[in-house]
Amino acid sequence: xxxxxxxxxxxxxxxxxxxxxxxxxxxxxxxxxxxxxxxxxxxxxxxxxxxxxxxxxxxxxxxxxxxxxxxxxxxxxxxxxxxxxxxxxxxxxxxxxxxxxxxxxxxxxxxxx
Amino acid sequence: xxxxxxxxxxxxxxxxxxxxxxxxxxxxxxxxxxxxxxxxxxxxxxxxxxxxxxxxxxxxxxxxxxxxxxxxxxxxxxxxxxxxxxxxxxxxxxxxxxxxxxxxxxxxxxxxxxxxxxxxxxxxxxxxxxxxxxxxxxxxxxxxxxxxxxxxxxxxxxxxxxxxxxxxxxxxxxxxxxxxxxxxxxxxxxxxxxxxxxxxxxxxxxxxxxxxxxxxxxxxxxxxxxxxxxxxxxxxxxxxxxxxxxxxxxxxxxxxxxxxxxxxxxxxxxxxxxxxxxxxxxxxxxxxxxxxxxxxxxxxxxxxxxxxxxxxxxxxxxxxxxxxxxxxxxxxxxxxxxxxxxxxxxxxxxxxxxxxxxxxxxxxxxxxxxxxxxxxxxxxxxxxxxxxxxxxxxxxxxxxxxxxxxxxxxxxxxxxxxxxxxxxxxxxxxxxxxxxxxxxxxxxxxxxxxxxxxxxxxxxxxxxxxxxxxxxxxxxxxxxxxxxxxxxxxxxxxxxxxxxxxxxxxxxxxxxxxxxxxxxxxxxxxxxxxxxxxxx
Numbered sequence: 094x095x096x097x098x099x100x101x102x103x104x105x106x107x108x109x110x111x112x113x114x115x116x117x118x119x120x121x122x123x124x125x126x127x128x129x130x131x132x133x134x135x136x137x138x139x140x141x142x143x144x145x146x147x148x149x150x151x152x153x154x155x156x157x158x159x160x161x162x163x164x165x166x167x168x169x170x171x172x173x174x175x176x177x178x179x180x181x182x183x184x185x186x187x188x189x190x191x192x193x194x195x196x197x198x199x200x201x202x203x204x205x206x
Numbered sequence: 207x208x209x210x211x212x213x214x215x216x217x218x219x220x221x222x223x224x225x226x227x228x229x230x231x232x233x234x235x236x237x238x239x240x241x242x243x244x245x246x247x248x249x250x251x252x253x254x255x256x257x258x259x260x261x262x263x264x265x266x267x268x269x270x271x272x273x274x275x276x277x278x279x280x281x282x283x284x285x286x287x288x289x290x291x292x293x294x295x296x297x298x299x300x301x302x303x304x305x306x307x308x309x310x311x312x313x314x315x316x317x318x319x320x321x322x323x324x325x326x327x328x329x330x331x332x333x334x335x336x337x338x339x340x341x342x343x344x345x346x347x348x349x350x351x352x353x354x355x356x357x358x359x360x361x362x363x364x365x366x367x368x369x370x371x372x373x374x375x376x377x378x379x380x381x382x383x384x385x386x387x388x389x390x391x392x393x394x395x396x397x398x399x400x401x402x403x404x405x406x407x408x409x410x411x412x413x414x415x416x417x418x419x420x421x422x423x424x425x426x427x428x429x430x431x432x433x434x435x436x437x438x439x440x441x442x443x444x445x446x447x448x449x450x451x452x453x454x455x456x457x458x459x460x461x462x463x464x465x466x467x468x469x470x471x472x473x474x475x476x477x478x479x480x481x482x483x484x485x486x487x488x489x490x491x492x493x494x495x496x497x498x499x500x501x502x503x504x505x506x507x508x509x510x511x512x513x514x515x516x517x518x519x520x521x522x523x524x525x526x527x528x529x530x531x532x533x534x535x536x537x538x539x540x541x542x543x544x545x546x547x548x549x550x551x552x553x554x555x556x557x558x559x560x561x562x563x564x565x566x567x568x569x570x571x572x573x574x575x576x577x578x579x580x581x582x583x584x585x586x587x588x589x590x591x592x593x594x595x596x597x598x599x600x601x602x603x604x605x606x607x608x609x610x611x612x613x614x615x616x617x618x619x620x621x622x623x624x625x626x627x628x629x630x631x632x633x634x635x636x637x638x639x640x641x642x643x644x645x646x647x648x649x650x651x652x653x654x655x656x657x658x659x660x661x662x663x664x665x666x667x668x669x670x671x672x673x674x675x676x677x678x679x680x681x682x683x684x685x686x687x688x689x690x691x692x693x694x695x696x697x698x699x700x701x702x703x704x705x706x707x708x709x710x711x712x713x714x715x716x717x718x719x720x721x722x723x724x725x726x727x728x729x730x731x732x733x734x735x736x737x738x739x740x741x742x
Contacts, residue, residue: 164617171658192695193637194735195655196655196657196658197636198636198661
């Protein structure tokens with residue numbers, strides 16, 4: 094499932110991804126856009142972990158701008174799902190939605206809509 | 207693995223004296239040739255300038271000398287002769303005219319006036335000192351025929367005089383004015399500093415010859431005739447010529463002109479040496495860099511090959527022989543560098559009629575991913591041998607891996623086949639659905655997948671049951687086969703469907719052409735593929 098290699102690599106050898114955060118009330122919202130794969134999964138995971146406050150009940154991950162995600166990206170979501178009771182995958186792009194469906198992760202991520 | 211340290215600078219080998227590289231020799235030769243050419247060009251230019259200057263100065267000296275000497279003789283002596291002709295040889299007038307030219311520091315030391323009547327000269331009057339030798343009739347006769355004046359040398363063992371004689375025709379005959387100018391016995395003259403002649407050695411000869419006997423004067427301490435760079439010019443002087451020869455005392459263009467070629471030579475050699483050293487250094491560095499690159503590349507290949515060997519070792523070396531079933535597998539390593547991937551497949555024979563198979567893919571890469579893969583493979587094999595159903599096998603595997611603890615999770619497809627009953631039970635932990643090829647129809651088995659193993663220890667899995675007809679083929683695979691960046695998974699799965707539907711002579715050929723068609727050379731990710739074909 095790993096995906097590393099030439100296509101789409103930035104100058105640092107990492108695929109390009111943007112991680113933005115905001116809050117809806119007390120719920121942190123993470124907006125991912127670009128490509129989430131083996132080359133940057135670790136960086137994204139640290140970024141999300143950093144902003145998760147202790148005792149957060151819910152986390153929203155918005156992925157409408159995510160054009161590609163591989164199994165390492167799924168691992169990030171699965172890992173984060175361990176840290177908060179409820180994780181919501183909001184507005185997944187068709188590619189992400191299909192990946193989540195086929196890998197059975199829809200069971201642990203609340204996909205909306 | 208034993209790693210030999212790279213032999214870089216500082217190892218014993220590099221202290222040995224190394225031969226100079228060809229490129230350095232070329233740099234040196236080119237540098238020296240350029241220097242040589244520059245030196246020659248500069249030297250020639252310098253010499254040409256020196257010669258031009260010498261010619262120019264000699265001409266100037268000659269012109270000035272001609273004007274001065276000719277005028278002096280013509281003015282005083284010619285003037286006195288003309289005066290005598292006009293006054294019919296008036297002695298008093300002659301003496302008065304000559305008083306400004308004879309004696310008292312003037313050029314002439316003696317003067318006399320002669321009348322030619324017939325062929326014998328008659329002395330009219332004399333001024334100044336006695337002539338060096340008595341004035342000969344021949345000189346006076348020669349003077350009569352020489353215009354504007356006659357000049358000759360007079361020598362005694364102790365002195366040298368130049369004798370001048372100018373003639374003028376009067377009513378009753380021709381009058382000749384005669385004068386002598388003494389020259390230093392040594393012929394040496396000293397030019398005052400700042401004179402245009404000062405930078406030059408100068409030798410003046412009477413007549414065309416440059417013999418010592420013809421030398422009138424010189425300011426040169428060097429032996430005569432002058433040697434080296436010389437210039438000679440001749441100017442008319444009375445009935446004869448003066449030959450003026452010059453050579454430069456030093457450099458006429460100053461010291462810079464003289465030193466420049468040698469400065470260029472020294473500078474050029476130094477620059478060439480520096481260039482050679484630099485080139486040698488750069489070449490050596492490059493050689494070291496190339497060697498290191500080669501060594502790094504070798505190490506990389508070794509590591510990669512170790513990773514591949516390890517991966518191959520983890521996969522089953524032999525597939526079980528099960529009557530009525532043909533099994534084929536493929537494993538293709540992706541272009542992902544040295545990191546080992548986590549794809550695997552396994553087939554476990556349970557009894558005569560039944561066997562289990564597993565295809566899985568651990569997320570990420572590296573040794574840890576491979577370790578997770580190995581543990582899942584061995585655990586899956588054990589659970590299958592214990593007789594668990596596919597759903598139970600996945601449930602148990604889910605408890606054996608934890609993404610938080612192990613850093614990886616895995617998608618797994620597990621199947622249990624009853625060959626005789628043609629029954630196949632399948633369960634999926636987040637794995638892509640297998641493809642069944644039945645006659646001309648190719649479709650993906652609909653299995654409700656549970657989460658990948660390692661995500662949650664409380665996962666439960668559904669099962670799908672399918673019945674296989676004779677010659678039906680099931681293909682289970684990892685996502686490397688169908689996944690492409692920026693593309694829906696369904697597109698890749700559709701490609702697989704179409705590729706599988708094409709006619710193939712055997713199961714093995716089918717897998718080969720599927721891999722070739724879908725991976726397009728070297729795939730980005732690893733691909734594991736298993737094909738099962740029912741023969742009964």
